Amino acid sequence: MVNENMLLMIPGPVPLPPQVLRAMSRPMLGHRSDDFYGMYASIREMLNKVFQTDDEIIIISGSGTCALEGAIGSLIGEGDKIVALENGKFGERLKELGNLYGTSVPVEVEWGHSFPLDKVEAALSEGAKAIAMVHNETSAGILNPAPEVGKLAKKYDALFIMDCITSIGGDYVKLHEWGVDLAIAGSQKCLITPPGLGFISVSKRAEESLSEKEPYYSGIKTHLKSARKNQTPYTPALPLFYALEKALKLILEEGMEARIQRHHRMAEAVRSAITAVGLELLPQLDEYSSYSNTVTAIKMPNGIDDSTLRGTMRKRGILLAGGQSQLKGNIFRIATMGNNGPAEIMRVISELELVLHEKGVIKSYGAGVEAANKVLRA
Template identity: 55%
Template sequence: MENEPLLMIPGPVPIPQSVRSAMMRQAINHRGPEFSAAYAEIVRTLKPLFGTENELYVISGSGTAGMEAAVANFGRDRRIVSLVNGKFGSRFAEIAGRYGSATVLESTWGTPLDLAGLEAHLAEGAEVITMVHNETSAGIKNPAPAVGALARKYDALFIMDGITSIGGDLVEADRWGVDVAVVGSQKCLAAPAGLAAVSISDRAWERIAETRPYYLDLAAYRKSGKKDLMETPYTPAVPLFLALREACRLIEEEGIEQRIARHRRMADAVRAAAAAWGVDLFPELDEVHAYSNTATAMKIPAGMTDKDLRGTVKKMGIEIAGGQDHLKGKIFRIGTMGAVGAPEILATLAAVQHALRKHGFDAGDGVEAAAGVLE
């Protein structure tokens, strides 16, 4: 809408009007049939996005609540290996350290994970793996199939943060051997922030911890979810559930394959623009890692500041993301997730191109390059 900033960051993302409108109604009984039907519809729609036939439950809390629920229920007092090559892998490792005996296998942000180190720890008896599938802080997609294969080889549980990939990129949790997967509502699902969905395999249920948190007790969610009227164990954020149900309706209307293709095309367009500008992408890849299809990370050209680049873009009503922690001032990131398409991508790239040229960088025509991908 007019005068609203265009959010082209790795979440939250622009929310469709019908999703906003779904929240603007009188309260309903969260122990009644209307809420139960909405919850069931959400679960039915999300399972194919996860690529799972496992049980799936929705928590009133952000994606981080889902991460903590996964570790607190299935990693407590166990030997955990946390794979890290970005901000959110570090967060997962920190959570793991609160509940289990955590070993952190940290790679430089934006570089490949240490899979050889992972196998060595699994051979020595590690029981649980945590990994971020799509590390938006560095623009790199990590090899979930390879990690899942190692988890199965050594009979370890695989807990995967799919917060910024589920709903926007291919995720096949069951095929990849993911035991617990998590998504957040405000990313590729294009719903308001504040909900997390968690899928749990039969293997994980067999190993659930005896001592569990109260609010994030997934066994309690399982018990309430199996009632005649599907419920949550505690009072849910009802307006957010109704918004997510509408977001799920829009996802089904678009089609999962088409949605994934759209996200990939947008990311391809941004990468094409970067190549035409002469701006370097940040991640360093190998044969099993890939560029993120929901957030592209690029290096800020020498001689230019974060304020020069993102500040200029923001003056035009568009917000893009900067680097986090030690990457502040070194990279910038453009989100390509949720309810956006060619108009938003081209407007964002035009603004970035203007900022690059305004501050002395001899950028080629990235907008034209991106248009060729999007047409």
């Protein structure tokens, strides 16, 4: 039986506010009608506030990967090179998409490690149409150096594509300042909407550089043309639009600065608790990278395995994320995204400490709760 009260502490989908869930039960409306056009216009206006940009934003009915494919596939064509930075699962995906539409020039480091900027510069200096980076690498809990990579992109006249799927709505994303041309987001992360919508903000420069051919379903040109008439080219996932409209209102009611600060505080509380109980964080930082504020990646401690740790937590009503691909079994992840707050963080940390203690991984419990509490109540 599905436990409907399971506390989701995974990096999407996130728990949804009841108002957002209720919004989806509204009757359908015709998507070629003024009712829809009005809703679409108001959603796009709110999205601009949340993305903190005046670049045009398109909404695609499809998950984050669908929007990523739309972005890369619309900009990169046969014969084009794209520098793809990989320090985790989603960087790997950018590289794969680049190779599907053009040629990726990969800059690869061990997952969870920081990118040496001299290697990034060396790759760009060979000449490339674009560079793609994951801002917040969800698989490894690391926040990559957007301002520095943006500067390098500018220096070598490459367009900057940034996967902001787990940063927009939960962390600072300064698209204009950092020179990001295409920023991609997803509904089920910090935007407290169910899975199934992807977003791309498109700079003027990116629009002028789009390639002749584009993916049929998620192509930027096609979506921009319709969006300018407050329409979608194909039938939109209407209930998700209803949910998104409500979610954006709630996000703007909280205010972007307060929301981002809340995410920072939650992640800091988790990190502080994790290190207080003697566990280690995965990322290997340098002066330009930092820990993610929306998901914390923790090395699996000795004396317990992934299925015991996460399985016991699940029995206690809390869902944590595991590692992906090569990190499977080696790490577990606690997400701090969406509308969770101190109550949820304290519950996760106290249950985690109890489980680790019960299984003999730590000798005493309480240090984590105390550390998290100190951050959250500061």
